[in-house]
Amino acid sequence: MYQKIFNKFYDSYGPQGWWPISGKNRTGKAEDRPLHVPKHHNGPPKTENDILEIMLGAILTQNTNWKNVEKAIENLSKNNLINQEKLQQIxxxxxxxxxxxxxxxxxxxxxxxxxxxxxxxxxxxDLKSKKLEDLRKILLDIKGIGPETADSILLYAFQKPSFVVDAYTKRIFSRIGIIIADDSYDQVKQAFETGLKQDVTLFKEYHALIVEHGKNVCKTHPTCETCILAHDCAFARKHLNTKTK
DNA sequence: CGCCAGGGCCTCA
DNA sequence: TGAGGCCATGGC
Structure with missing residues (x-):
C-alpha cells in the first residue's frame, strides 16, 4: 500500500530532488516543468557546508512555511554565516x-x-561513518532537535534510510485510513519503514512528495475533487459523497 | 482579519 | 507518557 501510493505520487508529481538548497540547483520556478525533470536536482550534499545548510534548514523549518525559511537561509548565506566557525563566534x-x-x-x-x-x-x-541508530540517538540529545528534525538530518544530510514523519504525513495517511490520527511519531515511522524497501532515494522522494501533496491538495481544507488518491481515501470518499448530495 | 505553516520543549498531572 | 501552553514571522 505504501509503495503503491508512492507510485501514484511520483507518477503525477514527478521527482522532487530534495533537499532544497539555497541558490543552487534550482530548476527554476517554471510551473510548466516537464514531469520527468526534478523540481530541484540536489543529490547527496557535496560539501560540508551543504550538509551544514541542511542541518540548519531542518531546524529552521520546524512548524514553519519553507518560504520563510528560505529567506532566513538566504540571509545567512549572503552574510557568509553558513559556516561552522562563524556560527561558533556569533x-x-x-x-x-x-x-x-x-x-x-x-x-x-x-x-x-x-x-x-x-x-x-x-x-x-566523523558523523558520516556512524550507524543510523547511533547517529539518531546523539542527534536527539541536542536540545532543539526532535524526531522529525533528526530524521530529516539523517536522511537528507547523511543519506541514512530513516523515514521522516511530519504533520503532512499524519494528516494524509490518517485521512486515507491506514494510520490513526493520534498514532505516535515512532508508530507512523515504523509503519512506513516496514511497508517499504529500505532505500535512501525512495525515502527522500517519498517525504518530499508527501510535502508536495500536503501543501497543495491534502490541505487543512483539502481539495478532494482534484486528489489523485480520492479512490484510495476514506476521507475523500465521504467528503465527495456528502458534497454531491 | 484569522488561519496556517515540512516541531519541540517544558510543565504538570 | 500525554495533553496543553508557549514560541513568532509572513502569506493568503
Missing part, C-alpha cells in the same frame, strides 16, 4: 536577528547554537 542574539523571518527565532537561534556546539565535538566527517 552571539545567539545576533544570530536570532538573521533568522527572524523563520519565526520562533529566539528558540531556533538557541537550537542552532546547541547544534554547532555539538559539531565542535563531533566533526561532520
Amino acid at each position: 552571539p545567539q542574539n545576533a544570530l536570532a536577528e538573521f533568522i527572524r523571518s523563520a519565526g520562533y527565532y529566539n528558540q531556533k537561534a538557541k537550537s542552532i547554537k546547541n547544534q554547532i556546539h555539538f559539531l565542535e565535538d563531533n566533526p561532520i566527517e
